[in-house]
Amino acid sequence: MNRRVVLTGMGVVAPGGTGTKAFWELITSGRTATRPISLFDASPFRSRIAAECDFDPALHGLTHKETRRMDRAAQFAAVATDEAVADAGLEFHRTDPTRVGVTVGSAVGCTTSLEREYTAVSDGGRDWLVDHTYAVPHLYDHLVPSSMAAEVAWRVRAEGPASVVSTGCTSGLDAVAHARGLILEGSADVMVAGATDAPISPITLACFDAIKATTPRNDDPEHASRPFDATRNGFVLGEGSAMFVLEEYEHAVRRGARPYAEITGFASRCNAFHMTGLRPDGKEMAEAIRRALAEAGACPADIDYVNAHGSGTKQNDRHETAAFKAALGEHAYAVPVSSIKSMVGHSLGAIGAIEIAACALALRHGVVPPTANLHEPDPECDLDYVPLRARHRALDRVLTVGSGFGGFQSAMVLAAPEERAS
Structure with missing residues (x-):
């Protein structure tokens, strides 16, 4: 089964x-x-x-x-x-x-x-x-x-x-x-x-x-x-x-439940590099994303929204941008990406779960949360980071990622139940 x-x-x-x-x-x-x-x-x-x-x-x-x-x-x-x-x-x-x-x-x-x-x-x-x-x-x-x-x-x-x-x-x-x-x-x-x-x-x-x-x-x-x-x-x-x-x-x-989402893929990697430092190429996060997509039976073009780790540190945002480009290819420039940490801060171990909640609600309501306070985009962070205002968009699959001290990199794919049933 x-x-x-x-x-x-x-x-x-x-x-x-x-x-x-x-x-x-x-x-x-x-x-x-x-x-x-x-x-x-x-x-x-x-x-x-x-x-x-x-x-x-x-x-x-x-x-x-x-x-x-x-x-x-x-x-x-x-x-x-x-x-x-x-x-x-x-x-x-x-x-x-x-x-x-x-x-x-x-x-x-x-x-x-x-x-x-x-x-x-x-x-x-x-x-x-x-x-x-x-x-x-x-x-x-x-x-x-x-x-x-x-x-x-x-x-x-x-x-x-x-x-x-x-x-x-x-x-x-x-x-x-x-x-x-x-x-x-x-x-x-x-x-x-x-x-x-x-x-x-x-x-x-x-x-x-x-x-x-x-x-x-x-x-x-x-x-x-x-x-x-x-x-x-x-x-x-x-x-x-x-x-x-x-x-x-x-x-x-x-029992007739109405699910918010199905968790279809997950992967985690460690960079074995530094307690707080990140390699700028985002290799380990990119690998986690690829593995999560593979388990979900999805290709990069299937992802309709990416919930970024988006902590607001110089190195994290560069590292993450590189990881999205490496894992999603040209689709990285087409898919909306945002960070809710711009609004609710970084609650350390809790934030990954809070971001899953944001993704599940985004799937149900067809709304991409914005990245607040994004007035001067960093040229090195040149993706669609949904500045300032939420965006209505039909969503079938979303990707959420996390990056932690110690080099931990995790990625999860969630799908709308209707999309998976079709």
Whole structure:
């Protein structure tokens, strides 16, 4: 039996508004959710802006006990999961729990809580020998990233495979791909999968300040994230989560589900080159794209939209442009390409899943989100990067890619269910 995997439910917590509807409205309007950091005093740092989520856990259904137990990233995942489950209309209590699994991607885990608790037990970093009695009783949950997958599994009563995928900024793509693989191999019929990160914290800012990866354009946060623009000078940190219900195709058909998309191809490569550096020719990303297209049974001309990694750093945007040209040939100049990081920032491990949500919604609505703040195109980035305004276009297949520190390069192809059925 040739198994297929479709996406039947999604939930999104993103800058600019919680929920899939608010997320889609933001990224199709071309508005940005970047602003000065309000979660803590960022004045000592080089880059003091971010795309924060306006998130109230109680407003979105979390109890006081859940909020106390879970890190901010885990809270995002829980709320996104609840929306995805409701959206899918799948009654998990009527489903064999051993055939339901969970995969959560995250680059930095429970960073917010770990930093907060270290500050407490070390008296603001003064004490080398810390006093553990000042820590919260849930510190172990914050230390072990698997706690996030456990939280999601408990919510849906999943007793099948459960895991965390942490591959830097490709974690979201890779986590969803891993979940798909488990369904394809027959280990599960349903997977709740996605990614979450809440990295806006002093330790994260300090790390990116040190390598000058984030933009210092603090005087104009709304226009600071500008992928593929000649004046770009670094990415804007973000946060958020996207979670999905993935189902084996026949399982979804039997219950009358209306899928957003089918995941038809995926591939991942590593450049084995440098922790943060990228080769300008984009060879490894191009290879990942080719392999994903081959698995999807698609040629470059079949791709109707490319969701770019588009971080807004000088080297990434050049590297990615070269990869698209190498993998897609002449079609690279004809297909629209855009980066939603221009609007919601770069939420590290979560962004790949959030971008999958953007692709699935683009397929359903026939709209290509724009690249905000693209006023002066870089001559080295000479493709159609959909500047400033969304574009209506019939979409059958879309490609989304990710690039992560450590040299990770991932590519995924999603197809409209109607296109695959024809």
